[in-house]
Amino acid sequence: MKTESSCNNTNNEIQTDHKNHHQQEEQELRRGPWTLEEDTLLIHYVACHGEGRWNLLAKSAGLKRTGKSCRLRWLNYLKPDIKRGNLSPQEQLLILELHSKWGNRWSKIAAHLPGRTDNEIKNYWRTRVQKQARQLNMESNSQSFIDAIRCFYMPRLVEKIEQNSSDDEIISVSPDNQSQIILSNNSILVDSNASLSYQHQQHPTSSKSSPLVLDDHEPGHSCAYDVDMSASMPLSDVPFDGCHVERNDWIGNDMAGDTMWDLDELWQFRK
DNA sequence: AAGGCTCGCAACCGCTCGATT
């Protein structure tokens, strides 16, 4: 008959063994970039058994990865319908619009962009859009920046899209077919609830259309700009309270050649 | 040429939620 202490010893040994085994498993788990072999294993396993039960999948497939890691690798990289390459102006426009509606609901936004992942959209927002906010000395979630997006960047995107198409064009349709973005002559209509509509208007001092009016300024000094709401789109009832930027933040920065955030272009609309 | 810096992207982490036991 075992004494209590011997039972405890046995239990302790079992617990220690279990702990060691667990630690060993933890140590064996791979992290970091996926190898070609791992990708092949995962693709082959999913092809044979389908997605889901990721922890089980990881073990069964012989992958020394967590289920989470496998899931992420599959959804963000290996899945066959993943789109690669730069986001088109249409996609960028849609992201901006949907983000204004839903905020950081990346997966929800991604659901409206076939082939794009939530991770990709999140990265786009953080690296491109938030960078612009920083350069404007704005909070990326501030009303001022939202208005700057609506009043300047989104119309720019619409222009770019228009340059590539002459007729009415449906840019995007939601998965449930309840909403869509339609590009028409000089305007863009977003979703069935008419949450947003753009009308391009001619700027009085420019041959280009723009709702944005910039105050005059001296190079190297701070400047302020305001949006001329009379020349703006009807969507925004929220007053744009202006912002202050350093010219040095704009000129000579590496975004000047960017297809979306052409800051030199922005300066052309100064009074 | 080389070292430092910045940027973009892939991957990880912590948390939450819903289903199951």
Added chain:
DNA sequence: AAATCGAGCGGTTGCGAGCCT
């Protein structure tokens, strides 16, 4: 009802590539 587990989400980090000085 509580515990457990799988899945998903959003925030954050780390690293490689390219750029700058």
